[in-house]
Amino acid sequence: MFFASDNWAGAHPAINERLLHESTRFAAAYGTSDLDRAVEARFNEIFEREVSVFFVATGTAANSLALASVARPGGVVFCHSEAHVIEDECGAPDFFSGMRMVPVEGPLGKMNMKNLEARMARYPEDAVHHGRAAAITMTQATEVGSVYTLDEIAAIAQTARAHGLPLHMDGARFANALVALDTTPAEMTWKRGVDILSFGGTKNGCWCAEAIVFFNPEMAKELPFIRKRTAQLFSKSRFIAAQFEAYLKDGLWLELATHANAMADRLRDGISGSNSARLAWPTQSNEVFAIVPIDTMKKAHEKGAKFYDWLEPRDMSEPAGEGEMLIRLVTSFASTADDVDAFLAAIG
Secondary structure (H helix, E strand, O other), X not given: OEOOOHHHOOOOHHHHHHHHHHOOOOOXXXXXXXXXXXXXXXXXXXXXXXXXXXXXXXXXXXXXXXXXXXXXOOEEEEEEOOOHHHHOOOOHXXXXXXXXXXXXXXXXXXXXXXXXXXXXXXXXXOOOOOOEEEEEEEEOOOOOOOXXXXXXXXXXXXXXXXXXOOEEEEEOOHHHHHHHHOOOOOOOOHHHOOOEEEEEOHHHOXXXXXXXXXXXXXXXXXXXXXXXXXXXXXXXXXXXXXXXXXXXXXXXXHHHHHHHXXXXXXXXXXXXXXXXXXXXXXXXXXXXXXXXXXXXXXXXXXXXXXXXXXXXXXXXXXXXXXXXXXXXEEOOOOOOHHHHXXXXXXXX
């Protein structure tokens, strides 16, 4: 009953097999191998246009270097107040970009457009003492399991364009959001106005495989130097490429995300019908948030359930009551129906 994080899951067998095969070969280093090039071309197919792709090892690196590529002196980056870039990356985006992350409030982990406009108004181009707007970053799927609709993405992109700002998407759980919306990678990104994407694979069956995708290659000219200076240009980068080759082959990445989301649906359905627990808010991806009695969760933990206690969002409509707690449950490609059912049984 491992629901603490999709980072707890291992790597999918197909990805392990591809890595094992690659380990017996010789190939050019530093991203120049035939495999690196082939996988970069595969990204063009997936996104239905020519893109520039840069492999890195972690989501934090992907977000930080993506934002560093659009940095401006005195720049500020607008993000949701609970976004990973501002809450969980130890200031790495600020450190590598030299810019500040500015929080924007909004329900269910999504930036409210009026709040975004109000925040941006505080940083006009000539506000030398306060700094100036430099970029907007959004998380898809969000940190609280919700998913921006295509129209919501387009609305944020329109605001970014109106202010001459690039729009970055943190896609650590990109595949989970994609299958939740039943859309295509192109429709959820550049066709809606996204300029740069952090494309995540690690949470969905890879070992350590993340990519920075630029939908306008002209924007990527500085990234090779940024990646090298930040120690993310791996000599054997083909081992990241090998993971992505297996991950993207025959739609495996979408299959894995579909399974993870289905297991989350099973959790959501079970909790909705429980007499001892309730859903904290609606989610669409592979994260589920529930309010449960503390005693019940202690017993579930003793039976082997793994989950995280979660801090209540400031805008939570129905907070936990006395003797209750908010928890986060995350499913993965490795979660099983038996795992879910055992957890539901453990909480009554």
